[in-house]
Amino acid sequence: MEDKNKAKFVEEAGLLMESFGMTRMSGRILGAILVSDNEKISFFELVEWIRASKSSISTNIRLLIRIGFVKMVTIPADRKTYYILNDEINWGDLLSNRMKMLTLFKILLRKAWDLRVDKNDRTSNWTRNAIGFYEWTEKAMTEMIDKYNNTGIRKEK
Amino acid sequence: MEDKNKAKFVEEAGLLMESFGMTRMSGRILGAILVSDNEKISFFELVEWIRASKSSISTNIRLLIRIGFVKMVTIPADRKTYYILNDEINWGDLLSNRMKMLTLFKILLRKAWDLRVDKNDRTSNWTRNAIGFYEWTEKAMTEMIDKYNNTGIRKEK
DNA sequence: TTATTTGTTCTATCTTTACTGAACTAAAAA
DNA sequence: TTTTTAGTTCAGTAAAGATAGAACAAATAA
Numbered sequence: 605m606e607d608k609n610k611a612k613f614v615e616e617a618g619l620l621m622e623s624f625g626m627t628r629m630s631g632r633i634l635g636a637i638l639v640s641d642n643e644k645i646s647f648f649e650l651v652e653w654i655r656a657s658k659s660s661i662s663t664n665i666r667l668l669i670r671i672g673f674v675k676m677v678t679i680p681a682d683r684k685t686y687y688i689l690n691d692e693i694n695w696g697d698l699l700s701n702r703m704k705m706l707t708l709f710k711i712l713l714r715k716a717w718d719l720r721v722d723k724n725d726r727t728s729n730w731t732r733n734a735i736g737f738y739e740w741t742e743k744a745m746t747e748m749i750d751k752y753n754n755t756g757i758r759k760e761k
Numbered sequence: 762m763e764d765k766n767k768a769k770f771v772e773e774a775g776l777l778m779e780s781f782g783m784t785r786m787s788g789r790i791l792g793a794i795l796v797s798d799n800e801k802i803s804f805f806e807l808v809e810w811i812r813a814s815k816s817s818i819s820t821n822i823r824l825l826i827r828i829g830f831v832k833m834v835t836i837p838a839d840r841k842t843y844y845i846l847n848d849e850i851n852w853g854d855l856l857s858n859r860m861k862m863l864t865l866f867k868i869l870l871r872k873a874w875d876l877r878v879d880k881n882d883r884t885s886n887w888t889r890n891a892i893g894f895y896e897w898t899e900k901a902m903t904e905m906i907d908k909y910n911n912t913g914i915r916k917e918k
Numbered sequence: 919t920t921a922t923t924t925g926t927t928c929t930a931t932c933t934t935t936a937c938t939g940a941a942c943t944a945a946a947a948a
Numbered sequence: 949t950t951t952t953t954a955g956t957t958c959a960g961t962a963a964a965g966a967t968a969g970a971a972c973a974a975a976t977a978a
Contacts, residue, residue, distance in 0.1 A: 638873035716795035
């Protein structure tokens, strides 16, 4: 990456995405695309700018495509593959996916509840209350996502 | 863990918490507390039921205490420390913490925006739009959390 | 045809980190 | 006092996972 500040940004993006449970390299790639002045970035530009192996770039760009942040573009009479940020990214779905964590935890709590013998001791009360919280949150978040999808913020372009 | 189904549940809890970025062992401990019939669970009961090392139980129970799920209780004339689910857990804070991820990502996008030369090309448009999405979500989630804290679901007990 | 480009995939290495075992601390019991 | 209990902490191990390197495939170019 030519610009020193941009190179720093790319590393920062790597560390942040890593802290979110993604790979550092996928964060670097996303970072590089975010600050590239080219309208589209090629595989070898990524390899050069980030100075990582082809294999790592290949694996991680596929990860970014899978989660919907990036998409491939190709050009007639050009063998190369280019990568750009994905306009059709569904932000609502992204939130829904995060919400699935809550749902899975709620399901776990329900299983705990089912396994409990005394449904009125302290732990059972805690569990019931926690399930209530997760149900409330689930509902509120679903409404929020619906609101975004409908009243929503227009698609750019 | 005496009961076969409970033992299975404990492992399931371990794997789920692991998928959330916690340790497997902290999930097992939380699981064991959730399905224990004892009103409070001692350190050595955890060691025995989960069949893990004292060190691992010690480290991970502290993790659960730190994030607020579990608290210690002690009894006069008893050297042991017992662990129970924490009634004073602040569910709103728990959501706020999750929201911090969104905020950090938004800040990263702002930095990308600042580094961009052409503020009107495709990537800049994408970035502006993404920042808008995260701002919207942040606001909606904050309102949601406030609503929970105020109208809120009564504390048990 | 053979050589080059553009990536992919497989294996190995390197790093990280969860967990264990052992040594240690603090307090109570003998 | 010495011993036992209850738990913590440190150092080492083992397992998981991210990245690199090399071999490979598919397509085009020469």
